[in-house]
Amino acid sequence: MSEPYVIGVDLGGTAIKMGRFSPKGECLNAVTLPTPQPPYPDAVLKAVVQGIQELDPDDRAIAIGMGIPGPVDAAGRVARRAINLGWYDVPVSDTLEHVTAKPTVICNDANCAGLGEAWLGAGSQFQNLILLTLGTGVGGAIILNGELFVGRDGTAGELGLITLDYNGPPCNSGNRGSLEQHVSVQAIRRRQGCEPHELDQRARQGDPAAIAFWQEYGRELAAGIASLVYVLTPEAVIIGGGISAASDLFFPSLMSELEARVLPTSRNNLHCLRATLGNQAGMVGAAKLAWQFVKQRL
Numbered sequence: 001m002s003e004p005y006v007i008g009v010d011l012g013g014t015a016i017k018m019g020r021f022s023p024k025g026e027c028l029n030a031v032t033l034p035t036p037q038p039p040y041p042d043a044v045l046k047a048v049v050q051g052i053q054e055l056d057p058d059d060r061a062i063a064i065g066m067g068i069p070g071p072v073d074a075a076g077r078v079a080r081r082a083i084n085l086g087w088y089d090v091p092v093s094d095t096l097e098h099v100t101a102k103p104t105v106i107c108n109d110a111n112c113a114g115l116g117e118a119w120l121g122a123g124s125q126f127q128n129l130i131l132l133t134l135g136t137g138v139g140g141a142i143i144l145n146g147e148l149f150v151g152r153d154g155t156a157g158e159l160g161l162i163t164l165d166y167n168g169p170p171c172n173s174g175n176r177g178s179l180e181q182h183v184s185v186q187a188i189r190r191r192q193g194c195e196p197h198e199l200d201q202r203a204r205q206g207d208p209a210a211i212a213f214w215q216e217y218g219r220e221l222a223a224g225i226a227s228l229v230y231v232l233t234p235e236a237v238i239i240g241g242g243i244s245a246a247s248d249l250f251f252p253s254l255m256s257e258l259e260a261r262v263l264p265t266s267r268n269n270l271h272c273l274r275a276t277l278g279n280q281a282g283m284v285g286a287a288k289l290a291w292q293f294v295k296q297r298l
Contacts, residue, residue: 002060006294007052007102008287009066010109013039013084016048017279020055021287025120030283031055039085045092049099064096064104065290067112067282074154076105076293083172105293107148109282111157113240113275114141115148116285121277122238129236130228131275132159134221134243137172138180142232160184164224179224183217185243200246214246218253225254225272226261233266240275247274 005028009018012035019030033051036043052064070082077093093104107115114123114131123129127146133139140159142149150156160180161173168177169190181187188196192213202210225237239247255272262270277284 004062005060006063006065006287006290007055007061008283008285008290009048009051009064010112010282010286011035011044011048011066011068011085012109012282013069016044016051017283018048018051018055019283019287020061021284021291023291025284025287027280027284029055035085039087041085041087041090041092041095044085045095045099048096052100061102063290063294064100064102065112065286065288065293066092066096066104066106067109067286067289068092068106069109071108071155071158072106074150074152076107076154076289079106080155103290103293103297105289107150107286107289108139108141108155108157110139111141111148111150112283112285112289113139113277113281114143114157114238114285115288116277116281116283117238117240117275118143118146118148119288120284121281122273122275123236126235126271128232128234129238130159130232130234131238131240132221132225133241133275134183134185134239135241136185138178138184139241144232159224159228162224162227164220179221182220183224183243188217188243196243196246200249203246203249211249214249215253218250218255219257221250222254222257222261226258229258229262229270230266235269236271236273238273238275240277240281244274 016033020028068079071080079090096104117123129143131141138160142157161178165177169181171178199210
């Protein structure tokens with residue numbers, strides 16, 4: 001009898017990445033499909049089903065896990081709000097289970113990325129870690145004692161929405177001066193008038209202003225991380241997302257700022273690491289989510 005496998009799906013605003021995964025996390029095959037536009041739930045979930053059929057023509061997958069760009073309910077059934085998709089209270093798991101007859105569970109995409117890095121990526125040697133994804137926004141995930149922490153209602157771990165500046169710029173969340181408004185791609189565009197990769201390139205070419213920007217960026221990011229470290233005392237902080245490509249430019253100032261802001265008792269043997277799974281983290285984490293769902297149902 002062949003080894004069982006699950007399907008991991010990472011749903012994004014422009015692309016749907018999905019793969020077939022063994023219990024050890026081996027990706028047996030993968031496909032990427034464009035997200036239907038406009039991304040109405042019926043059209044998107046139909047595309048997901050088509051992708052699953054392409055991945056699993058023999059219909060032998062035993063479960064489906066899926067990352068959603070927004071908060072989901074604690075049971076992993078309903079996409080409560082996906083701003084980039086225009087979704088509100090979409091019963092994703094019920095819909096996919098009805099069509100595929102396979103157990104299905106969903107999770108916030110940043111949480112899936114955290115699960116992926118904890119399973120097979122930079123966090124695999126740690127039981128307590130946080131992940132920050134530095135992209136268009138700032139997502140987060142919390143792993144405590146080897147388990148994803150989502151809180152009583154499924155929405156814990158919105159690490160990018162913590163307050164950094166009481167009177168700072170408004171955030172889509174309703175907060176002001178959130179960490180996201182300081183260290184996201186959107187924040188860099190607003191404050192510097194250019195893209196992060198341009199500042200990366202300029203810094204590597206020796207531009208003093210660009211070098212100084214990344215040093216300040218590391219200090220601002222550290223100020224947000226300091227609050228998280230005091231609350232959670234993780235073993236590791238994993239930095240992912242597109243901006244992590246410049247991590248070597250801002251990690252030195254980030255580390256020195258953390259040492260200045262956080263008591264040694266709260267940061268004992270703390271590791272700050274760049275994520276290693278890249279844009280596959282969400283798909284890998286969705287597969288891990290599916291495997292956990294299978295075990296819970298045994």
